[in-house]
Amino acid sequence: MTVIEVSHVSKSFRIPSVRRNTVREHVLGVLDPRQFRELKVLEDVSFEVRAGEALGIMGRNGCGKSTLLKILCGIYLPDRGRVTTRAAITPILELGVGWNPELDAVDNVCLIGAAMGLTLPEIRRRMDEILAFAELEPFANLHLKHYSSGMASRLGYSVAFAAVREVLVLDEIFAVGDAGFRAKCEERYRALRAAGHTVVLVSHAPPVIEGFCSRAVLLENGGVELSGSPGDVIRAYLSGLTPVS
Amino acid sequence: MTIASIETERGSAADRLHADAGAAPAAGPAGGEPGWRARAGLVWTLVRTDFKVRYHGTLGGFVWALAKPLIMFVLLMGVFSFLFASNPTYKLDLIVGLFLWDFFAEGTRSGLGALHVKGFLLTKARLPAWILVVTAISNAAITLTVFSVSIVVFLAVTGHAPPIASLALFVLYAIALAVIVVGMSLGSSVLFLRYRDLNQVWDLLIQAGFFLAPVIYPISILPEKFHFYLYLWPPTPVIEFARDVLVRGVVPTATAHLCLAGVAALTMAAGVVIFRALSPRAAEYL
Numbered sequence: 302m303t304v305i306e307v308s309h310v311s312k313s314f315r316i317p318s319v320r321r322n323t324v325r326e327h328v329l330g331v332l333d334p335r336q337f338r339e340l341k342v343l344e345d346v347s348f349e350v351r352a353g354e355a356l357g358i359m360g361r362n363g364c365g366k367s368t369l370l371k372i373l374c375g376i377y378l379p380d381r382g383r384v385t386t387r388a389a390i391t392p393i394l395e396l397g398v399g400w401n402p403e404l405d406a407v408d409n410v411c412l413i414g415a416a417m418g419l420t421l422p423e424i425r426r427r428m429d430e431i432l433a434f435a436e437l438e439p440f441a442n443l444h445l446k447h448y449s450s451g452m453a454s455r456l457g458y459s460v461a462f463a464a465v466r467e468v469l470v471l472d473e474i475f476a477v478g479d480a481g482f483r484a485k486c487e488e489r490y491r492a493l494r495a496a497g498h499t500v501v502l503v504s505h506a507p508p509v510i511e512g513f514c515s516r517a518v519l520l521e522n523g524g525v526e527l528s529g530s531p532g533d534v535i536r537a538y539l540s541g542l543t544p545v546s
Numbered sequence: 547m548t549i550a551s552i553e554t555e556r557g558s559a560a561d562r563l564h565a566d567a568g569a570a571p572a573a574g575p576a577g578g579e580p581g582w583r584a585r586a587g588l589v590w591t592l593v594r595t596d597f598k599v600r601y602h603g604t605l606g607g608f609v610w611a612l613a614k615p616l617i618m619f620v621l622l623m624g625v626f627s628f629l630f631a632s633n634p635t636y637k638l639d640l641i642v643g644l645f646l647w648d649f650f651a652e653g654t655r656s657g658l659g660a661l662h663v664k665g666f667l668l669t670k671a672r673l674p675a676w677i678l679v680v681t682a683i684s685n686a687a688i689t690l691t692v693f694s695v696s697i698v699v700f701l702a703v704t705g706h707a708p709p710i711a712s713l714a715l716f717v718l719y720a721i722a723l724a725v726i727v728v729g730m731s732l733g734s735s736v737l738f739l740r741y742r743d744l745n746q747v748w749d750l751l752i753q754a755g756f757f758l759a760p761v762i763y764p765i766s767i768l769p770e771k772f773h774f775y776l777y778l779w780p781p782t783p784v785i786e787f788a789r790d791v792l793v794r795g796v797v798p799t800a801t802a803h804l805c806l807a808g809v810a811a812l813t814m815a816a817g818v819v820i821f822r823a824l825s826p827r828a829a830e831y832l
Contacts, residue, residue, distance in 0.1 A: 314830075323743035375672040376829045389579070392671065399666035403599045412595055415588035416667045418580030424587070 303387070304468055304499050305350040305373060310382035312343040312368055342368045344523040345382070350468070352388075355500040357514030357531060359538045364520045366503045370394060370472055373501060388467035388499065391417055393458060395472070400453055402446035406437055409445055410460055417464035427463050434485065435459035455482055462489050469493060471502040487513075507535045580673075588673070592664070592681040600685050611689045615641075615648040622762050633764055638793045643761040643785045645693040646720075650727060650781045651752050653686035657731020658738050658748055661825075665739070665832040675825045679735045683727055690720060701792070712791040719791075723784045725810040729817035736824035739831035759785055780809050 318336040321327055342365040350356050360366050371377040372384060374392040400409050410431055414424040432438045435455040445453060454477035461469075478486070490513065494500065504510055510517050510531045517534035519527040519541075527537045601607030619641050630636045660682035661668070661675060668675055694716070701707055708716075738744045759781040765773060776782045783806045787798045 322740060324741045324747055325743055327741065371669075371829070376669055378826045390672070395669055399670055401595065401599065401664075401666075404595055408591075408595050408598065411591045412588075412667070413670055415584060415591045416673050417671045418584045419587070420581075420583045421587035421590065 302352045303349045304352045305388070305390075305501070306385040307349065307369075307373070308347050308382055308385075310343055310346045310369075310372060310379040310384060311341070312365070312372060312377065312379050313339050313341040316340050341523055343372070343379075346520075346523070346525055347382075348518055348525055348528060350499060350501055352499055353497050354516055355494060355502065355514045357510040357517040357534070358501065358503045358520055359505060359510055359517055359534055360503075360520035361505065361542070365523050366505075366520055367394070367472055369520065370470055370501070370503055374470055386468075389418065390468045390470055391461055391465045392470045393461040393472065394470070399457070400445040400448075403444060405442045405444050406432065406448075406456060407441050410456070413457075413460050414464055417461065418466065419464050431456075431459045431463050434462065434489075436482065451477060454478065458486055462486075462493070465493060465498060468499045468501065471500065473504055505538075507539065510535055585674075585677070589677060589681055592678070593684040596681065596685055597688065608688075608692075611685070612692065615644045615689075615693070618648075619644050626762055630764060635789075635793045636764070639764065639789050640762065642697065642789050642792055643759070645690060645697075646723060646785050646788060647756060647759060647761045647781060649686045649690040649720075650723060650784075651756070652689070653683040653724070653727035654730050654734070654748065654752070655745075656682045656685065657727060658734040658745055660731065661735040661828055662738055662832075665828065668829050669832065675828055676732065676821065679731050679821075680728055682735075683724070683731060686727070687724060694720065697792070708792055708795070712795070712797070715791045715797065716788055719784050719788050719806070722806050722810040723781070726780045726784075726813045729810070729814035732814075732817035733820035736821055736828055739828055740824070755779060755781065758782070761785065777805070780813060783809065 316338045318338070319330070321330055321335070346365075346369065348356075358366055358369065368377060370392070371394065372379050373386075374390050374394070375384075375386070376392070376394075399413075401412060404412070407428065410428060411421070411424055414431075415421065419427075429438075432441050435452075435458070437452060437456060437459075440448070440452065448456075458477070477483075490500075500513075502509070502513060514531045517529065517531045518525055519534045519537050521541065526541075527534055597608075601611065622644070623637055623640055626640070627636055633639070657679055660679045664678045664682075667673065667678065698708070698713065734744060734748065741747075758776065758779045760768075760776065765776060765782075765786060768776070777786075783802070787802065787806065790796050790798050
């Protein structure tokens with residue numbers, strides 16, 4: 302059964318020759334129209350995610366992986382095409398950023414957890430577990446502005462792992478923390494998979510695609526180049542890379 | 547999009563997972579959108595953390611919120627009560643005007659910045675962006691509520707307790723003002739993401755608007771023919787009507803009420819139209 306269906310999705314960004322993002326610049330620039338360059342990020346992308354599978358999306362930097370994930374999660378709108386989702390998606394994107402620096406970890410967990418769809422009793426019940434997983438119990442009452450980026454990322458993983466209801470969407474999985482924390486994340490990931498959760502994850506690291514995915518898609522020049530087993534996709538990906546001379 | 551048929555399958559998967567984690571299954575309807583309890587929790591958390599950040603979570607900090615209009619009141623009263631000595635209710639008019647104005651100014655300011663400040667939540671999860679805008683005015687609303695209760699208590703203690711009907715009308719005016727503030731905030735919050743100096747523009751408008759609304763002067767000192775234009779600035783009718791029912795003990799006409807309702811509805815409609823047009827791409831401008 303299909304949980305996410307991506308059909309003919311295109312997305313481009315209009316890049317102005319001069320950036321104007323104030324009223325003043327717009328007013329002063331009335332007589333000086335700007336040129337726009339169309340940056341096509343995704344072009345007619347179609348694929349589907351089936352229930353219970355772990356789909357890996359591979360591709361080089363700038364091939365549109367992160368944009369595609371944001372469209373999957375409903376954060377960006379596609380220009381054309383549509384994404385049909387039949388399950389709740391929990392994204393883990395841009396982990397280091399996105400906290401209220403003036404609040405402590407407990408309040409931030411409440412905020413992000415509630416935004417991700419947890420109820421307050423659920424958050425309160427799992428607060429200790431979330432802080433323990435992130436190894437941040439001693440810093441529970443420290444404002445996020447005093448956190449290192451690694452600490453903030455660990456907290457991000459921890460909240461999102463606790464908030465997963467159906468589908469987990471991950472951008473560059475396990476890219477944070479020390480070896481010990483990564484091992485914990487992997488363990489949690491495998492527990493989620495064993496419990497039947499669907500996963501979509503993006504990476505350009507072959508070991509990640511090989512080790513964590515049941516199927517993979519190669520994204521190139523904004524389109525789906527290949528869809529198949531992780532091994533096939535990794536081979537195609539590696540052969541497409543420019544050899545280092 | 548939600549399809550109920552997958553509920554059973556998902557339910558079992560989630561149950562097993564949470565059994566592993568030693569916690570109860572997540573609540574939520576089929577197919578994904580979090581239930582109302584999660585949304586209510588989000589609203590409460592936004593209001594609570596806003597209050598905490600603004601006032602360091604203490605009642606002592608909250609005193610500052612009341613202090614600002616109060617100090618303005620003392621200063622302005624010191625100067626202008628001589629100028630308007632012939633007006634016996636000037637002081638009460640002034641304080642009612644100041645607090646309503648303060649709600650308008652503070653509310654629209656924080657509403658304008660709402661998506662900019664809390665936009666990080668939009669990149670974490672799919673959630674209705676309007677919740678962020680509406681909850682952003684909660685601090686201003688709390689201040690106005692505390693003030694309203696205080697002024698009514700004061701009026702009662704000094705033997706001028708307004709009748710219940712007048713109080714009910716005052717509550718309606720405050721709601722109309724809140725609707726206006728939310729409408730303006732919906733529009734300005736998405737525009738601010740594209741025009742990053744809109745807050746400066748808005749500050750100028752607020753500064754000019756303070757004198758356009760009859761906050762520190764009685765509207766009667768201006769020629770009648772200008773009144774219509776003053777009433778076009780939404781805070782004006784709210785402030786004047788509130789003074790009518792609380793201080794002067796008169797009730798504005800039905801037509802006046804209809805006009806206020808119309809202004810509130812129009813502001814809200816304009817805000818909703820702008821918001822619906824621009825908010826789907828808000829995340830791209832964060």
